[in-house]
Amino acid sequence: MTETTPSIAVRRDDHLLTITIDRPEVRNAFDSATSHALDRALDILDDDPTLFVGILTGAAATFSSGADLSALARGDRPETPGRGGFGIFRRPPIKPLIAAVEGFAVGGGLELCLACDLIVAGSDAVFGLPEVRHNLVASGGGLFRLPKRLPYHLAMEMALTGAHYTSRQLSSFGLITHITEPGQAMAGATELATRLLSNGPTALAATKEIIFRSMGWSEAEAWDKQIPIAARAHDTNDRREGLRAFAEKRRPLWTGT
CATH class of the missing domain: 1.10.12 (Lyase 2-enoyl-coa Hydratase; Chain  A, domain 2)
Structure with missing residues (x-):
């Protein structure tokens, strides 16, 4: 089964649902339409009893650059009434969700990862919370979820400097579940999902x-x-x-x- 909107593609393979953020022209940044599309995709995962596990990934070798700042400047807010920001931040799915990360997962892209349960990333993937560079605040859960996953001072440094960190740097602190060769994050996430699917x-x-x-x-x-x-x-x-x-x-x- 494949269902596609202009910004989110959904593919079902037996008990696994793969959700792909598909806005490569803006590095998979989120506007209101994309947030609502992800909200609907997660409803499919939650509501179908024959779907057990989900994978969230991005098209064109990048995960997500976060909020679409051009859309935000027009007053277009990337959130939904049900699941909150990006259609996931406030209420993630009830079933396990794996992030398969290539390229950039910055700003809301990192917060998307933090709303997932497991993270598989290519060795050259890049993570960060650069909001302070634009005098914005990372309000998609990053500022209270990240200190629960990383040492306090590292989380504080990431948030206050807006610096980028590689998947290898963050893996040593346990944020990344598995690191793959570049371009193999989806394959690694699928292998991990298969392990989960053997369980009840x-x-x-x-x-x-x-x-x-x-x-x-x-x-x-x-x-x-x-x-x-x-x-x-x-x-x-x-x-x-x-x-x-x-x-x-x-x-x-x-x-x-």
Whole structure:
């Protein structure tokens, strides 16, 4: 299945949904139309029980240069009522989403990566939060998500200098999940997605949600708050299938229900 808007292309391969930002003329920068298109694509991922994992990537060997500043100057804001900025920042998908990064992931492009759960990047990919250079503030989650993924002083340096960093530099601090040869990030992300797809899909979604939400919980709160989320995976056909497959020494056949 392939669905394409002027700015976002969506392709389905069995249980995997690949979403491609397709505005190469502006290095895949986001305007309002692109944000709404990504919002709709993530709804497809969340709402279809037969889709288990997503990959977010960019066309023409670059991920995203962030907000379309020309559109922003015209009053065109890259956000949606449901998911917020870029159609993802405030409410990422409930299912695992992998960023496949080539070229530049700067400004909102880096914040897109931070809204994903795993990041696979080419070795020559470049990341940064250059907003301060334009007297802008990185308000797409970068200023509070980045210090949770990197040492405080490095996150502060990135945000205050607006400097660019390579994927190899950031990988040493754990921000990048896997580094590939240039041009191979999508292949690496697909390989990683295949590993995820061997696992139970309702458990994948519940596991992601608990980890994501627990960043705002105390440990005392977490014991109780994880229970209803985990129950969504346990009270499913897939849990019963997983136990049967284990007993019968075969691969499980997941349905997402």
